[in-house]
Amino acid sequence: MPIADRLTLNIMFENKERTSLTELGEFGLIKHLTEHFKIAHESSVKGVGDDSAVLNFDHKQVLISTDLLLEGIHFDLAYVPLMHLGYKAVQVNLSDIYAMNGMATQITVSLGVSSKFPLEAIEEIYKGIALACNKFNIDLVGGDTSASRQGLVISVTSIGYAEKDDVVYRNGAQEGDLLCVSGDLGGAYVGLQILEREKQIFLENPQLQPDLEGKDYIIERQLKPEGRKDMVDLLAQLKIKPTAMIDVSDGLASEILHICNQSEKGCTIYEDKLPIDPMTYETARELGLDPTVCALNGGEDYELLFTIKQSDYQKLKNDIDVSIIGHITDKNEGVKMISKSNVVHELKAQGWNAFKK
Ligand code: ADP
Ligand code: MG
Numbered sequence: 069m070p071i072a073d074r075l076t077l078n079i080m081f082e083n084k085e086r087t088s089l090t091e092l093g094e095f096g097l098i099k100h101l102t103e104h105f106k107i108a109h110e111s112s113v114k115g116v117g118d119d120s121a122v123l124n125f126d127h128k129q130v131l132i133s134t135d136l137l138l139e140g141i142h143f144d145l146a147y148v149p150l151m152h153l154g155y156k157a158v159q160v161n162l163s164d165i166y167a168m169n170g171m172a173t174q175i176t177v178s179l180g181v182s183s184k185f186p187l188e189a190i191e192e193i194y195k196g197i198a199l200a201c202n203k204f205n206i207d208l209v210g211g212d213t214s215a216s217r218q219g220l221v222i223s224v225t226s227i228g229y230a231e232k233d234d235v236v237y238r239n240g241a242q243e244g245d246l247l248c249v250s251g252d253l254g255g256a257y258v259g260l261q262i263l264e265r266e267k268q269i270f271l272e273n274p275q276l277q278p279d280l281e282g283k284d285y286i287i288e289r290q291l292k293p294e295g296r297k298d299m300v301d302l303l304a305q306l307k308i309k310p311t312a313m314i315d316v317s318d319g320l321a322s323e324i325l326h327i328c329n330q331s332e333k334g335c336t337i338y339e340d341k342l343p344i345d346p347m348t349y350e351t352a353r354e355l356g357l358d359p360t361v362c363a364l365n366g367g368e369d370y371e372l373l374f375t376i377k378q379s380d381y382q383k384l385k386n387d388i389d390v391s392i393i394g395h396i397t398d399k400n401e402g403v404k405m406i407s408k409s410n411v412v413h414e415l416k417a418q419g420w421n422a423f424k425k
Pocket of ligand 1 (some may be wrong): 098101102115116117118119120121177178208209210211212213214
């Protein structure tokens with residue numbers, strides 16, 4: 069069933085079974101949540117159950133990345149189903165390992181839960197976590213669990229590895245390199261605008277069910293993003309090592325600036341090359357938004373943005389899931405976009421800033 073049909077606003081387990089977390093206690097809860105997770109990787113020597121996980125990566129470089137998600141800041145339970153929240157919390161974290169051109173193998177999950185959440189709610193989160201782990205072959209090897217005064221907190225740490233020569237940093241872009249992005253952009257942001265709109269309508273009239281008809285793809289882009297492990301696999305298969313790479317979490321413009329600043333280079337991109345799905349495009353227009361601005365500044369697409377040497381162009385040019393959107397220039401050229409009407413715009417980071425009001 070598509071997400072849009074399943075999504076009802078305000079699903080805080082009002083009419084469902086509620087098992088109080090205090091009945092289980094902390095250790096009972098941890099056991100209940102983790103006992104069905106199996107260990108698949110040889111590198112996971114010891115998972116849940118001791119004071120520390122034990123991992124062995126032999127002579128590989130170990131990659132570690134962590135994210136903290138707070139209710140009311142990073143997610144709104146009015147329209148984010150808990151299972152999706154668990155799934156997304158893992159995916160966005162794995163995405164950071166893939167952005168280093170690495171393989172993700174383990175995660176730890178830490179939870180702060182207030183007493184308003186029954187066991188059944190936490191189980192939903194763990195169903196999403198399990199789904200993401202199964203899909204991407206990830207071992208859950210630990211975490212922490214605590215009561216919180218207010219609201220839900222989830223922190224995921226992901227661990228992975230790569231051969232030393234395979235790790236791709238943000239700072240390796242060279243003049244003349246081609247700037248590439250996987251998938252399409254702006255959908256997660258436009259999907260969020262639709263969810264926010266329906267939430268407002270619901271708050272004014274709780275009788276009305278959300279109208280998400282025909283918006284499946286962009287709602288999924290927002291609620292159920294996928295880390296691009298397949299891109300890392302594809303690049304390896306094509307024997308392409310990107311010169312620089314980053315995942316698109318804050319918005320394309322912001323990520324391009326990270327690559328350019330760290331590589332001490334400039335860049336020119338072309339508006340007509342930006343990959344925007346028709347549903348993103350039409351919905352943005354419906355909402356009075358500029359689709360290009362949504363693609364540049366929207367964020368949360370979790371696509372991979374990377375630069376390749378021109379000599380690798382032949383290997384990639386027929387892949388329909390990769391768009392070449394521009395090229396790297398000398399630092400003095402600045403970071404700019406040539407619009408469809410041939411006007412030059414300087415790119416600014418309007419990516420999401422956690423401390424901006
Ligand atoms: P400690 O007191 O040594 O920190 P805990 O009682 O917090 O140990 O955790 C016991 C075991 O359960 C550890 O292996 C820990 O990593 C794991 N664990 C705790 N909370 C979670 C969780 N929410 N998800 C997965 N594993 C967890
Ligand atoms: Mg602990």
